[in-house]
Amino acid sequence: ALKGLILDLRNNPGGLLQEAVDVSDHFLEKHQLIVYHMGRHSSEKRYYASKGDAGNEYPLVVLINRNTASAAEIVTGALQDHDRALFMGVPSFGKGLVQTVYPLSERSGLAVTTAHYYTPSGRLIQRQYENVSLYDYYYRSENAPTPREDVRLTDGGREVYGGGGITPDVRFSEPAFTSVQEKFVACASFPECGPFFDFGKYYLGVHKSISQDFNPGDDVIQEFSQFLQKENIRVSDQELADNRDFIRKYIRLELVSMIYGDDEAKKINVENDPLVEKALGSLPQAQELVARAKKYVASKGRVSE
Known part of the structure; x- marks a missing residue:
């Protein structure tokens, strides 16, 4: 049996929505909400785990950094909101836009944003981009503050924040290049x-x-x-x-x-990767996180009965 897993989503720029849903489905319980999107002129659409993890609840640690974006953030948001994994690294990029691309001349296109992606707890994934230069938005994202206004709760009652990507449970900055x-x-x-x-x-x-x-x-x-x-x-x-x-x-x-x-x-x-080494040592902590969340959910159920 698998004793633990480290999912490395550092420098993962994302991909297709369905792939993010499928990956999340592998780790969550059947019927748990993975992500939803909603726009000013579009109705809400929700995506759920259809198969689930079949009870394979091994400890899971997920590694993220500023280059973790888009579909990768859908996965991280779902796993964090359901307290399925312990997150380590630095806050992710914060790209959660539903866009339609209209082809233009000379092999170019116009991307029109029609909706935003939200995590199961209702967190907005997208980072604020108003009054920020294009250069700063893409290349100085590490300087972006972590918003504290939109506070949500995970299944286990932990506070998480929306509007600035996904914030890890354990912050760990990798050594900077010379x-x-x-x-x-x-x-x-x-x-x-x-x-x-x-x-x-x-x-x-x-x-x-x-x-x-x-x-x-x-x-x-x-x-x-x-x-x-x-x-x-x-x-x-x-x-x-x-x-x-x-x-x-x-x-x-x-x-x-x-x-x-x-x-x-x-x-x-991954050999001698300091974050991977720290993640390996944190697998027991990841297991405790899942156990505490289950206990919290069970206690809420007893109170409401």
């Missing part, structure tokens, strides 16, 4: 981009392949340094030395991804 690391991963959110990807292509062009347990040694770091010089990417020897472990990890990630696929690379990515 200026040199930022230079290396500036376009990491785009496929096939950046010095590590370019070096990976070069390295495999010379060495052809790597073993699955490949771990870059000093010779590979030296080769990477020479490659940066050829590409006119200026990094001093001291900066390379200070960031050696970081460079080693990302070279390994890129090469393993190229040869053995993304799934193998993701296994490497």
Whole structure:
């Protein structure tokens, strides 16, 4: 039997509504509300768990950050409101708009917002965007305050807040990149981009392949340094030395991804991840959260009888 699960939704920008409903359905009880949307000129539509978790209530920890958005926030909102999981990280992005895209000329389109998404407790997922520049909205979301006006309650009676994405139960900020690391991963959110990807292509062009347990040694770091010089990417020897472990990890990630696929690379990515390590240690706390919520719901039921 599964003893516990960590669901990593960090840097998950979302996707289709139905996928969010299906994922949530896997963890919730049958007939529990997952999400609903409502607009000024559109009627309310609700989505429920149709299959449920079949009683498989193993402890669940969900990891989120500022790049957790849209459909991923539908999942997080549903699981948090029903006290199904313990949430760790930093507040999510806050994108909960129902939009219709009308095609325009030159492969462009006009997105018209017709409704908002709400979590089961009635929380608005969407973050405030009035009087905020487009740049600040997308790239400085970490500075957005957590609204405290719209207070809701989870099934277990815990206070949660609407209008600013999903706030984790346990805040845990991941270490920030150094200026040199930022230079290396500036376009990491785009496929096939950046010095590590370019070096990976070069390295495999010379060495052809790597073993699955490949771990870059000093010779590979030296080769990477020479490659940066050829590409006119200026990094001093001291900066390379200070960031050696970081460079080693990302070279390994890129090469393993190229040869053995993304799934193998993701296994490497969670190695020594401080938030994953903290999440593993918090599985008992997640189990206690579910137990307390069930006890609270049961006590309310007895009072109302």
